[in-house]
Amino acid sequence: MKTNIRKTLRQQLSIAGIIFMASILSASSCSNNSVKMHTTVNSDGTCVREISYCNVLPQSYRDSVAEVKEEWLLKHIPERIDTSFFKRSGVNFVSSDSVITTYIKEFSSVEQMCEEMPVKMTEKRHLKSHASLTKKFKWFYTEYTFTEVFDSISDEFRHSVYEFLPKDEVDYWFTGQPNLVQGMNGAEVASKTANIGEVVQMWLYFNGMYKYLEEFALPQNYETIENPPVSRERFIELQDSLCKYIVSSAEELDKIDLKKCFREFFQSDAFSSQIDEDWKLSIASQLMYGEMLELSVPYTLTMPGKIVDAGMGTCENDTVHYPLTGERLVPHNYTITATSRVTNVWAYIVAILIVGIAIGSFVWKR
Numbered sequence: 001m002k003t004n005i006r007k008t009l010r011q012q013l014s015i016a017g018i019i020f021m022a023s024i025l026s027a028s029s030c031s032n033n034s035v036k037m038h039t040t041v042n043s044d045g046t047c048v049r050e051i052s053y054c055n056v057l058p059q060s061y062r063d064s065v066a067e068v069k070e071e072w073l074l075k076h077i078p079e080r081i082d083t084s085f086f087k088r089s090g091v092n093f094v095s096s097d098s099v100i101t102t103y104i105k106e107f108s109s110v111e112q113m114c115e116e117m118p119v120k121m122t123e124k125r126h127l128k129s130h131a132s133l134t135k136k137f138k139w140f141y142t143e144y145t146f147t148e149v150f151d152s153i154s155d156e157f158r159h160s161v162y163e164f165l166p167k168d169e170v171d172y173w174f175t176g177q178p179n180l181v182q183g184m185n186g187a188e189v190a191s192k193t194a195n196i197g198e199v200v201q202m203w204l205y206f207n208g209m210y211k212y213l214e215e216f217a218l219p220q221n222y223e224t225i226e227n228p229p230v231s232r233e234r235f236i237e238l239q240d241s242l243c244k245y246i247v248s249s250a251e252e253l254d255k256i257d258l259k260k261c262f263r264e265f266f267q268s269d270a271f272s273s274q275i276d277e278d279w280k281l282s283i284a285s286q287l288m289y290g291e292m293l294e295l296s297v298p299y300t301l302t303m304p305g306k307i308v309d310a311g312m313g314t315c316e317n318d319t320v321h322y323p324l325t326g327e328r329l330v331p332h333n334y335t336i337t338a339t340s341r342v343t344n345v346w347a348y349i350v351a352i353l354i355v356g357i358a359i360g361s362f363v364w365k366r
Helices: 002-006 014-027 059-064 066-074 110-114 167-175 186-217 232-237 239-247 258-266 279-287 289-294 345-365
Strands: 036-041 047-056 087-095 098-107 129-137 141-150 299-302 306-309 314-316 319-322 334-343
Touching (some): 098 110, 110 129, 110 141, 239 258
Antiparallel strands (some): 036 047, 047 098, 141 334
C-alpha cells in the first residue's frame, strides 16, 4: 500500500489540502478555543472540575437583552459542552464585548470526576478519560502524582495512520514527540514536515473514501443497483482493494474520475447511477469525522503544594498547562501527568525538637 500512496506524494493534493487546512483553521477559531477546562486536585483526594467558555458579542446587543440575561446566555453554550453534569456557577463580563461563563462541580475522587466528562467530541461521542491520584508520605514532604489518560479516537478510522507512516513520524506529527527536527535548519524542517503532512492528508482521504464506500454497501442503497457485478457481501470484501485502486488512479486527487474507477475495477457500469456529482463533497464531510479533529480545549491543572514535575505540560505560577486537541488523540491515548510536593512543616518542627533534645541530653550528661 505504501508504494501506491507515495507515488502521489509530490503532486498537489488539492482536495485533501483544502480540507486539512480547513480543519486547522477551525481548530484555531474562537468557537473552539473559547472552551477551556481546569482541574483542581486537593490534598484529601477530592477535586474540582471547571469548564468555561467565552462569548464575544457587541456591547449594544448585550445591553438590549439585559433583562433576559440568563436565558440569553444559555442559548450560546458551545456545542462542545455538555452542561447536564454541571451547574453554572458564574458569569464574568471581562470586557465590553466578552462574556465568560463557568460551570463547576466538586467530586469526591478523580475517578468519579472522569465519569462525568463535560466535553463532547461529536454530538454522539463524549471525550473519555480515566484518572488516578497517588499520595506518598516522605516525612519532610508529601508527594502527589496526578495522571489523566484521554482515550484515543483511533477506533473511528478504518485504516490506521501507522499503515501509511513509520511510528516515529506519526507520533511526531500528532504529539510532537519524539522531536524529529532537532538540529535541522528551516529548509530541512519544511521539507520533513511537508512530506509527513502530505501522507497524513492522503490517510485522511483514504479513510474518507472508505466511509463513502460504506454508504454504498448499506442494504437500502445496494438493493437499488441494477444488476450489480458482485454481491453486497463481496463488495464489502473488496472495499480495501477498491479504495487503494481509486486513490492511486490519478496523480491529483481532485482529478479522480470515480465512475471510471468503478467501471474499470468491476468491469461494469452498474454503479455509475449511484455516483452523483457531489461525491467529492461527501468525501470532504467524512474527513471531518464529526469535528473530532477540530477539538481544541486548553487544559489547566492545579495541584496541592508546589509543582515539581509538569510532565509534557508547561508550568506557570504552579498551574500546569496542557494542549488537549483532537490530533493528539489520533494515534493513541493522550496522557497528562504532574507531580507536586507539600512541605510537612510539622516534620521539621519534630526533627528540630528531636535534635534539640539530643543535644540537650548530651550536654546535661556532661
